[in-house]
Amino acid sequence: MGSEDLRRRRTNVRANVRAAPGPCAHWNDEDADFIREVLDLVGDKWSVLIIGTLADGPVRYSNLRDAIPGISQRMLTLTLKHLQRTGLVTRTSYPEVPPRVEYALTDLGRSLLSTVLALAAWSADHHAEIRRHQTEYDNATT
Amino acid sequence: MGSEDLRRRRTNVRANVRAAPGPCAHWNDEDADFIREVLDLVGDKWSVLIIGTLADGPVRYSNLRDAIPGISQRMLTLTLKHLQRTGLVTRTSYPEVPPRVEYALTDLGRSLLSTVLALAAWSADHHAEIRRHQTEYDNATT
DNA sequence: CCGGATCCAGAACGATACTG
């Protein structure tokens, strides 16, 4: 693993003693760290897809792989580990033959799901407007 | 192609092949694309910080740079362009000497701010629990 | 004062092959 070792992903960048003015009125510097941790967690390519797929109940590894088009086994495993480490999903392996492993959302994961759904709703509501701005911007700069 | 596909999907009950599985019960594949666009936009290292800093009103470039500790000029410029392209912020340059440029949130940007605040609240509420899970996971795997 | 341009290290991601 080495460079992708999970526990070293967020090497702490503390020792920030507020030399600068508060960046924002809605959160302080410490809160900013928290939200960035969550965005690092959820802002990657697959996390929200996996969380959404687990919304209805436990799902097996291969079902996840099939349900999420385009994901590689590597990223599925990696992201699941990541989500498991932060306590959003649980992994349960049943000692059978053939092996069976189920992943499920924890209560914490479900609570995040609801706020992610708000973001999804915003995306659906405004994607047309976003597209309009984008093409407008692109035309203005060419 | 339509009716043939439909027939095939119906007869796939025997095989364990979910022909075109929606990945999630809460959004379809197209919605998944939208939310990923928004996450790509907002999930980077600086976007939310900038949005938060602009929450109270227009801010000049150099004030942004000072208010956001650790950001490089390159990333500030880049991220601002990105946000401007999607219509979340506006850029207004005043033809003065010395030059002055102000950035401000659009209505779209403010609407996103409110949903981002929900995520920030979730982060603040659960960061302790997350930390606990992380150390627990790390201890279990060593 | 407000950037643009360039270079570069490291991280994220994907493809493929292999294993208990």
Added chain:
DNA sequence: CAGTATCGTTCTGGATCCGG
């Protein structure tokens, strides 16, 4: 079935220098 190992590519972000 459910992963791990390894390699290669692409992308991100920081440092630095330059320009209007």
